[in-house]
Amino acid sequence: MAVIQFTLNGKAQSIDVDPEMPLLWAIRNTVGLKGTKYGCGMAMCGACTVHFNGQPTRSCSLPMSAVAGSSITTIEGISEDTTHAVQRAWIEEQVAQCGYCQSGQIMSAVALLKNNPNPSDADIDAAMAGNICRCGTYPRIRSAIKKAAQLTASAAK
């Protein structure tokens, strides 16, 4: 066990865990934030995506030892009240079905739009291909990302 300090959704966190424990289980079971999901445990599905120092990262494959001193953002840290442009676009386009993959999808989409405010279809495919949705919400994810880009652009005007 080791005490590991990091920033989680803007707040200082200090937890005593097995340094081998993946961030996913530390967030879910030690801290108790359950919005981040488990889907494969081997960085193949994207359900566990969080931002690690701003970069979309698969938390199932990131040991706590690597998290020390870093800044982590989870779905709970995206907005207080579901008002992030990506979340609004997600609701407007009625993206989710079962919803299980959507935290990960949204985290990937938020990161994409931060770096590329006006992504093409090919950009979207490239950035989102690591996130599986077994319910098949991909067509709506595509349109929601475009809508979020518009919402962000018009808010900036």
Added chain:
Amino acid sequence: MESSVSRRKFLRLSSLAGAGLALGFYFPAAAKAATIINGTDAAALGVELNSWIFIDPSGKVTLMCHRAEMGQGVYQSLAQIIAEELEVNLDEVNIQFAKGDKKYGNQVTGGSSTVSGSYKNLLKLGATAREMLIAAAAAKWSVPASECYAEGGKVIHKPTGNKYHYGELAEAASKLEAPKEVKLKPVSEYKLVRKPLPRQDLKMKTNGTAVFGLDFEVPGMLYAQVERSPRWHGVVKSFNEAEVLQVPGVKKVVKVKMSVHDKYREGLAVVADNLWSAMKGRKALKVVWDDSGFEHVNSADILKRQEEALKTKQGISAKKQGDPDAVLAKATKKLDLIYQTPYQAHAAMEPLNCVAHYHGDKIEIWGPIQAPDWVQDHISKQMNVPREKVIVNMTFLGGGFGRKAFTDYPHEAVLISKEIGAPVQVVWSREDDMTQGPFRPGVSYRCEAALTNGAIDAVRIKMAGQDLSNWMRPDKKSANWGTTEGFADPYFKTIQNISFTDIPFETPIPPLWWRSVYASTNGFAYESFMDELALAAGKDPMAFRRQYLDDERMHKLIDKLVEVSGWNTRKKKGGYGVAIVESFGSTVGQVVKVSKPAGGKLKVDKVWAVIDCGWYVNPDTIRAQVEGAIVMALGAATQHAMTFKDGKAELTNFHNYPVTRISETPPIEVHIMDNDANAGGVGEPGLPPLAPALANAIFDLTGKRIRKLPINLATV
């Protein structure tokens, strides 16, 4: 997996906890006619109120969702139906999941039956409550009820404009007799039904707050990971308990035998005070299995044996009209083709999991459960605890696809809780979820036909595959009911000589229904065969189907499909394929367009779908379901297939069982037919046509006929 609405009693039970209006249904086992009773009658009947609608004195309206929400949108659509006739705004309504309980009738979320099986009752329920509220208001004002109407959660007196909020009327209404007959709105007056209203569960599925099974916790809960017999029927010979107990956090290793169909599967549960320790403990576990006494199957052998059986075995007749054998014996122009579909894993995004607490005289279960009533029945029998003492709570499901309608994983969790004397959450790893099954069975078909001058004289179809209900049917002598699934009914009117035969086929692989059940494999065989028949008859595949699907609704659907896909103006040999499959009371037609850049991989450019599901609730939810079914079907048609080697599932996770990703998803256009015919299913029927439409499109483009799934797009 069907609900039978006609046998249900419909009744009113009033006055829950004194204040407020509560209405519900009564589902006695064998009743034929609907009975309406009041609260006193309910008490006399000794039944407990199932308040499907509850309006409290503050005006808060709570509606019940008695089925599982696994993405298909019932959480919204059931409420949308009731609210339509109740005359309340949806954003003022709370939706609650029912627990598993006989009083809610059939709660099995399967067979795409949730809306189709209950909408008539739900409309009537909403209208009954509305009429009682109007009657209560009219009495308060001492005016005739005919002068009053309901709107937006209020009753309004037309001549004066006076209003009462439902909350102000709820108690008075609860004391009234429920009307025996209520008038339902014509479709043209619907305000909520048939409107693409936003789903109420989507906000919590967009901010991480929706609670899935995996997210559920109870105080004092321990965690378990289970190493189960990799060949399914093996038994534990020995294991290194001492070493596993050394892992920090691990409390116990317990042997568990969960029921899978009519057999038991052994496993060793590593129980720890946190999930990570359970996972580490399991990694340290080494088990020696005794795998003797049963066959260790290989996928290649299964296909060979099925083909063999199709050619040599007589089988059991499932459906027959005319004399196809005699016609085929004399025919000069004949087709005789084999189609094959593989086994599949469900691979829902949320791996299986379940929380259970065994208290001795009572059992509590929480989890992503598609069929709470089946879980109750099963656990009650297996654990010898009365049914009503098995309390099953449904969370949101991270996908189900049929897998979560099975009762093995709750049973296992209950057994572990009993053994350790504490509540426990059993978490399946992705590998467990993928390799343990039960699986959608792979099926082989032999399709024969005789043709004269471009007309079908006879069709003879044989199907060899594992029967999904064999374990529930001790005689194993009747034909598999699924043999004709997916074959559109109107074909039986136009093909005079036709037969379907089930060739019973067994393996040690545990089988289970998978989204769209038999239609998921039958659809590929039957609609590929139709295409080959059209070609042999020298006809356009769409026109050929129009000729043989001689039915008004089918013709309208085909016309729509022709129109939206531009079928009649398409480039010949341009890579267009069509398939039309009827399943779960709905018909879906799809056109797939493919292309192949020089030297490149075959690409799916677009899919057009038209669904006729009769009366429907939310067009946007329907479009979402059909889009999703197409995406899932595309993966099954072109990417993944579960294979077995030496008695074990070979594929373990998404790296070797690749499912459809966003970059492989073509644009999809969905159209809904508008009519008032009986409601059909929505969650499943969109899946079966994709594979045959794709294979037919590939033939159109390349001249290469594919009769075996999955299709390798890189090599066609």
